[in-house]
Amino acid sequence: MNKDKYVFSQLVTFLDEFKFLRIVKKYEGNKYIKSYTCWNQLLTMMFGQLSNRESLRDLIVSLEAHTGKLYHLGIGKSVTRSNLSKANEQRDYRIFQEYATFMIAEARKRRIERIFELDGHVYAFDSTTIDLCLSVFEWAKFRKHKGGIKMHTLYDVEAEVPAFVHITPANIHDTKAMSVIPYERGAHYIFDRGYNDFGNLYTIDRIGAFFVVRAKTNVRIKPKTWKRRLPEGVISDVIGCFTVYKSSKDYPDELRKLIVEDPESGTRYIFLTNNLDASAELISRLYRNRWSVELFFKWIKQHLKIKRFWGTSENAVRIQIYCAIITYCLVAIVQHDMKLERSIYETLQILGISLTDKTHLRDLFDKSNFKNIKELNDSSESNLFNF
Template identity: 60%
Template sequence: MYQDKYVFAQLVSFLNRSKFNRIVAKYNGDKYVKHFTCWNQLLSLMFGQLSNRESLRDLIVALDAHHSKSYHLGLGKNISKSSLARANQDRDYHIFEEYAYYLVNEARQKRVADIFKIEGNVYAFDSTTIDLCLSVFWWAKFRKKKGGIKVHTLYDVETQIPAFFHITEASVHDSTAMKEIPYESGSYYIFDRAYNHFKMLFKIHQIGAFYVLRAKKNLQCKMIKWKRRLPKNVLSDVTIELTGFYPKQYYPEHLRLVRYWDPMRCTFLHFKLLTFTRTAGKSSFSSSG
């Protein structure tokens, strides 16, 4: 009787193994390895993620339960807990990081849709905190009795796929990760209030990219020029100059301050959005939408 591949094996067939092998050879990942290769390690971790395993021991128990199918699943020979733990500890993480970014780029290319009708990509950058057990992850101390890490994510709004990740300890401030972002000239970057880092914002301006972020309430600035004809729900649109001692040094050029009323959240709520003003003859990002 005809029997098709297992569902996991069908999912794995979509992966470009030739590309993965080239990355492994680049970092000598399979040097002196006889049985448990980097490919077997990748599939084992994928199996644990897709089957919602909560620990390394839980993953090994699940793999042992499917021992007779491991060859057809592409996992190779029997996998012991010590072999998987040693591989996770000793092998170069750049192998899996580079392959992950390759898969992300492949997925983004398949989901391209020009929904904003503008040149350049639109990104949103934010972070999320993941709690960890402090007795196990002692290096990730966050508070007195709490551990954790922060995952800083650059999200492609158009394709709805994360384009960049950066992991730090939870104690690291959000704005510190701004220097790790691979900025693209002509693209748009959306930040929250925690990213009022004017030195980094000026670098974004210098490479020819755009940004929008929520301004802090205590922003020290001087009004330069007002716009009179405003779109719906836009309370004001002003060109400003920073007057704070350090912000003025970090960002010597003019900014655009937009106050926007959001009827969906609260009747009296308004946002203060900062964008930079481009030189004459070039349009700046509209915050009214």
């Protein structure tokens, strides 16, 4: 990379522009566009995410302060508040959705590690609700006086990046999103109590994948076989079938019910799984790692812009969320490819205040004076992104 390039321009080289342009052509995103293209729009949105801009006005003011640099940053000279606002309102959000899917695949391909030494991937699935003001976002009605949308995320626990993102209105129940998950044979899927949909869980079993779900306390299993010599902390470990008619109809095969007690708090956890051979310790460990998707939600809400939006239409909100995912994956790729001994959070912080510097990326991180930047306020979260 040329040492005279701006830091943001060097980051752009990690993006596959030709892939993005093919997607734009597919959806005719640049049709009748003379100057402010979809590529310029993407880079503008990513600049706002990386520099932590609070609003559309804040983003435009910061860009106007660097007017002479915009062309070399790749953003283009014709970026104005009206241009960006119009682009977010009118251009097909599927362009950014599809490119986010591509960036997710690229990040996962680079960062995959076999932490659990299983044949397939390990995924945690959950959703987070993004609150919206109903008087401004009228299309996002959730309750009588509340608006919002849900971001359903399939999180790759070993690669520590999202594998699949699905956005729905906030009033859609979590289990409704289980049917759109791209299931893989041999993979393990971890769910919390809100996903006790035995029909969808049986779908996972039929394709040859595995699930671990925290069961509700009223679940009833008729034991057929059970283990008598149990490791410490395991209260019960049985294999059987559902006794309730509807449950047995949705899931007619055998499954495993595991009751484990937390030695510190004394809380008992009831797990259901179709992995009949794995050790109780492995099942418990898999479920403990479900918390990584919760940390991802907290991290991305704190450090990228998906709580305050730069447009009010559904299209604009979706574009901003997908641009946040693209930005997250870009930072993860940069951290991995450059073999940086810094967390993703530290990488994002250093990049965010250096976007318009003319410093080689390697020099930027080697000579940086940012020492001991904490991952997040909660010390437990540092384990998620601190490689």
